[in-house]
Amino acid sequence: MKLIIGGTCQGKTAYLTEQMGVSEFHIMNGEDIAESHSVLTGGTVAVNHLHLYIRSALQNGRTQDEIQTEILFWLETNPELILVTDEIGYGIVPMDPFEREYREVTGRICCVLAQKAETVIRVCCGLGSVIKG
Amino acid sequence: MIFLVTGGSASGKSEYAEKLVTTFGGTERYYIATMKPYDEESYRRIDRHRNMRRDKGFTTVERYVDLAGVMLPEWRLTADAGGETCAGRQSISVPAKGIALLECMSNLVANEMYLPEGAGKETVEAIGDGVRALAEQLEHLIIVTNEVFSDGIEYDEFTKEYLAVLGGINQKLAAMADVVVEVVYSIPVISKGAEYVQFI
Numbered sequence: 001m002k003l004i005i006g007g008t009c010q011g012k013t014a015y016l017t018e019q020m021g022v023s024e025f026h027i028m029n030g031e032d033i034a035e036s037h038s039v040l041t042g043g044t045v046a047v048n049h050l051h052l053y054i055r056s057a058l059q060n061g062r063t064q065d066e067i068q069t070e071i072l073f074w075l076e077t078n079p080e081l082i083l084v085t086d087e088i089g090y091g092i093v094p095m096d097p098f099e100r101e102y103r104e105v106t107g108r109i110c111c112v113l114a115q116k117a118e119t120v121i122r123v124c125c126g127l128g129s130v131i132k133g
Numbered sequence: 134m135i136f137l138v139t140g141g142s143a144s145g146k147s148e149y150a151e152k153l154v155t156t157f158g159g160t161e162r163y164y165i166a167t168m169k170p171y172d173e174e175s176y177r178r179i180d181r182h183r184n185m186r187r188d189k190g191f192t193t194v195e196r197y198v199d200l201a202g203v204m205l206p207e208w209r210l211t212a213d214a215g216g217e218t219c220a221g222r223q224s225i226s227v228p229a230k231g232i233a234l235l236e237c238m239s240n241l242v243a244n245e246m247y248l249p250e251g252a253g254k255e256t257v258e259a260i261g262d263g264v265r266a267l268a269e270q271l272e273h274l275i276i277v278t279n280e281v282f283s284d285g286i287e288y289d290e291f292t293k294e295y296l297a298v299l300g301g302i303n304q305k306l307a308a309m310a311d312v313v314v315e316v317v318y319s320i321p322v323i324s325k326g327a328e329y330v331q332f333i
Contacts, residue, residue: 005318007283087317089141091284092292100174107143111319120320131320 001075003117004084004128005110011126012084013048019128022046022082031056038070040078047074050085054106058098064105068112075116085110087122134329135268136275137310139303145319147182147236150277154234155189156333157273161231163205164191165267167241169248182236191234197244198251200263205231205270230272238278238306242299260302264309278303280315 006012016022026045030053033040038057040047047053050071057067075081087110089103114120119133136153140146154162164186170176186193196203235241238260245251245259252259268274282300307313312326323330 003318087141089143090280090282091286092281092288092296093142097174104143107141107145107318111143111145114318114320120318122317122322131317131322 001079001113001117002082002119002121002133003110003113004082004121004123005087005114006123007090008086010123012086012123014126015121015123015128016046016048016082016084020082030054034060040074044078044081046082046084048084050083051088051106054109055102058102058105064108067105068109071109071113072116083113083117134273134311134326135264135306135309136273136312136314136326136330137278137303137306138275138314138316139278139280140316141280144316146277146279146316147185148319149314149316149321150234150236150275151185151189152333153273153275153330154191154232158232159272160190162189162191163231163233164193165200165203165233165235166193166195167197167235167237167244169197169240169244198241198248198259200235200241200260201266203263203267203270205233205267230270232273232275233267233271234275234277235267236277238276238302239281239299242302243295246295246298256298257302257305261305264306276306276310278306
């Protein structure tokens with residue numbers, strides 16, 4: 001599994017399609033997976049906007065453990081999956097409790113995924129730095 | 134040595150900082166806790182950190198302001214090393230300089246700026262002096278701070294002032310530190326002093 005992280009609008013999707021050669025037909029967006037009961041379509045090579053999947057799952061009342069189990073299940077069936085997520089949590093502690101929970105859960109899950117990933121790439125200004133692997 | 138560990142929220146920076154302690158630390162381990170609990174969520178946060186530290190042999194020092202006033206038990210006689218000298222066997226006292234983990238700078242800065250007993254306008258100086266005073270009592274000081282500068286929100290003047298002070302302090306600490314590490318979702322990205330921590 002490969003994990004691609006970076007701030008919003010930093011060219012992560014372009015990095016995925018252009019640098020890693022993933023066809024857009026093989027990319028699923030996190031917000032769509034949430035609507036399809038967390039099931040990946042066959043042939044999915046990469047999941048984009050993983051943070052939006054986590055956000056939406058939390059809004060639907062699922063816990064950190066449940067969400068993490070779902071993501072790890074995708075990896076069991078598809079060990080070569082590429083996960084792409086916004087790097088969040090670089091701000092003042094939000095006033096809204098849900099926003100606090102969202103960034104906490106996203107951070108903890110991404111730590112687990114980064115540990116499992118063979119490669120972690122951080123994209124900034126369209127350029128990828130390999131920080132692991 | 135001074136180690137500065139930074140990272141976003143829930144990035145695994147505390148876990149990494151504790152790993153530094155267990156890798157470098159001798160037997161004298163201090164945890165300088167700067168967060169003043171105020172609600173249930175903060176108590177939960179403290180519990181999570183306490184559980185992580187359990188069995189790692191830390192003495193917890195709660196310190197919300199005035200780092201310069203922290204006196205750690207130093208120059209304690211720990212060894213009775215026998216050395217052959219001209220006068221025969223002689224016992225030598227060895228200073229027991231320990232290792233401390235200070236967590237978190239973002240709380241300490243807010244406390245100094247806004248608590249009635251804090252340093253207020255003198256926050257930058259108070260923290261600089263405090264870190265120096267503390268580092269002198271220790272073999273290693275590990276400081277955890279926080280990246281809170283990139284959410285693109287245009288804050289009110291009050292928050293902007295806090296960001297400016299914390300950002301300035303982070304820069305000052307990074308200049309003083311031997312090692313600076315940003316922890317990114319549990320992966321250490323080393324900005325300074327890689328030779329000391331490469332193997333971790």
